[in-house]
Amino acid sequence: MSLSISIAPALSGALAARGYTALTSVQTAVLAPEAEGADLLVSAQTGSGKTVAFGIAIARTLLDGADRFEAPGAPLALIIAPTRELALQVRRELEWLYAETGGQIASCVGGMDIRTERRALERGAHIVVGTPGRLRDHITRGALDMSALRAVVLDEADEMLDLGFREDLEFILGEAPEDRRTLLFSATVPKPIALLAKRFQRDALRITATSEKEQHGDISYQAMLVEPRERENAIINTLLFFDAQNTIIFCSTREAVKHLTSRLSNRGFSVVSLSGELSQAERTNALQAMRDGRARICVATDVAARGIDLPNLDLVIHADLPTNPETLLHRSGRTGRAGRKGTCVLVVPFSRRRSAERLLQMAKLEAATVSAPGIAAIQEKTKERILHDPALSEAADEDEMELVRELQALYTPEQIAAAWLRRELATRPAPEEISDAPVRPLDGGRKGRERTGRAEYPERNEQEGRFEKFEGGAWFSLSLGRKQRADPRWLLPLICKAGGVTKRDVGSIRILETETRFEIAASKAEDYLNTVRERGTGEKGVTIRPVSEGASSPRRQKDRFEPKAKGWKKKDNGEKPHRSDKPAKGKKRRS
Incomplete structure (x- = not known):
């Protein structure tokens, strides 16, 4: 749909200057005749242009028939966002959208200098954007005058409730004038959102801008099956294969973010990085580096999963699988925004294949099953990019031609081309070796896929048991034991991830009072030790070290955990088998 005539003229010009030729579905819906002047309850998928949508929706209410604002005084509109990054992003969007109206926009977010914000409010602003806690602080201190408000917008309302801001939101909405417009935007509308809308909105118009079948239609999903120890190599090769202008990589923990950032930086x-432990200034600088091109890759925790809009973000990589379908959709929604195509890659260790299938099924998504790009595939892609580099077809200007002629006089065309080629290749990190293991498709997605034989996929048969007792295996000690409620169900993934091995490389696990000792296959022991020394365990305060010969004998029989198929073990005295992972009486399970 073309730009609507119902948009305020000043905003219509800003949209045209920004390159808008048509509106998205949510932007069109908020401009419908029945929506004018009404309270709105809007649900729309991430990346659908919600910021511009509520910006144009409240424009006529704020301008009241004028083309430009009068001198700023008490705010006319209040925009509430769940995170600092999203609030500052909303401010940037509204600044260009309202530029021709003379609108003054102030921000009030945690982590910023509150005195600077107070001075901005004293000077006057037409629109204030902020986070719930900081806005409430300004209101209680008398710095934020709510008396002139004509509109209040809650952006990502479901996220604000999830983060525990209900009390702050109720306080802010209670302080606003009763005759205001209230626009509530949310990815979903669960019962808590519906109750909030019922309490603080008046006959709100319900708008659903997209159906579930359309969600993430501009995103191509790939499930990349890899050997666990080759996970980081697969990420490096994926970055080289796609060579995206901007990429975001999601990890599950801060430690994982730090480690992967360091690894990628060392590779050139x-x-x-972007995680919760960074200061506001560090997070702002990281995002700005992505926006101005100084950085092309952002490694982040889920703190960046909602609301962050990076320009030209063509690739999202899930280095660690999300824990639920909502997180998968919010992470992936950083690409494929407002009609732009994007690619989402889930890096799936063989041992997490079933988890990936369930995740995709719950999210109602289909993903093509692929192997990690190998060296040959990356080299072919690099060759293709070099041969079709747009710079090769650009004509040299007069200032350049003088130096071009001097080069031609000194060197042959072959020498010049070879020097340019070597310089191009030198700027690109080298790809990593990847095992050439055949894979079979995941069974995730709405349509599903046919299963193929087990022989095509390097997965241990359930009937054979998942673990082995090794001859000459090496023993290691992990600094968690019964005192820390150690449990094989979560120890085993930690052991595998720390040293880049699979379950089949782990033998006996023996949980003692203050430590756990475990056996690694002799063929993997040296690599395991080197990996742990280089990378650590990935968990704060947890260490792994080798133990001396013969020091691994358990003190008592009940310390011994010999994993067999389905987690059963049989006692040597002929008694009935029991569950090895059964918690001690009176103690809770640890998941």
């Missing part, structure tokens, strides 16, 4: 990638 321009990378920044």
